[in-house]
Amino acid sequence: MVLSANDKTNVKTAFSKFGGHVEEYGGEALDRMFVTYPQTKTYFPHFDLSHGSAQVKAHGKKVAAALVEAVNHIDDIAGALSKLSDLHAQKLRVDPVNFKLLGHCFLVVVAIHHPAVLTPEVHASLDKFLCAVGTVLTAKYR
């Protein structure tokens, strides 16, 4: 799946509209994922996963920062996220299916906070972008 020039523009524009809130969105997406897909909690036995948890919020900021990094280097997401990709392959080993779950929850959060941004075309571009990020993070698994 290749991001077209239009996709890249759509993604960059959307993220510019999220502004500083994107850190909160990371936490909200994780929170939603844990509620909607309880099996994802198995990756965080060491966390307090209750609603409003400081650990989840902090982790959400990390996730959001990685997404922003990918947006800022959208022509080379693999390069930008290379270390993260190593981490997921060697240490975290999150099953690939879960990136799509988080990506979906992130889109739901965007839909809630920025309904007007999420036209079908932008939805498609963001969806592709999130898939691309997931693909990069699992690229070194085997």
Add this chain to the structure above:
Amino acid sequence: MVHWTAEEKQLITSTWAKVDVATIGVEALALLIVYPWTQRFFDSFGNLSSPTAITGNPTVRAHGKKVLTSFGDAIKNLDNIKKCFAQLSKLHCDKLHVDPENFRADSFSSLHCPLLGNTLIIILATHFGKEFTPACQAAWQKMVNAVAHVLGHEYH
């Protein structure tokens, strides 16, 4: 047979009560834009050449309304969706030849994306904002999974 808690039923039915089937229906078929390969099922629908064409297409709009009305039927029959949708399942298999992957919200294999179910969830989120709480989303994910499962049930 899906088991619904009272809370889940309440979340689903109270959201649904505020849904305008025609509006949300056409937005749900925005999946034709988000997942363009789904257009293969809609050859007879006329002009699907651009996002504007799709959202303006009267056949798409009518079909969106039909699909959402069916969802409404499922919501009225939460305790027996299988019976409610048995005929629709046969139709999708025998006449429409739709790969059940297209309905799925729970299947996230690398080759397939969750399609109509998850698109509907995102559209509900744009309309309901923060009211679409995590618990509400979870109930709806269960709902769309149940519908998807039942629609695929009569395939042979």
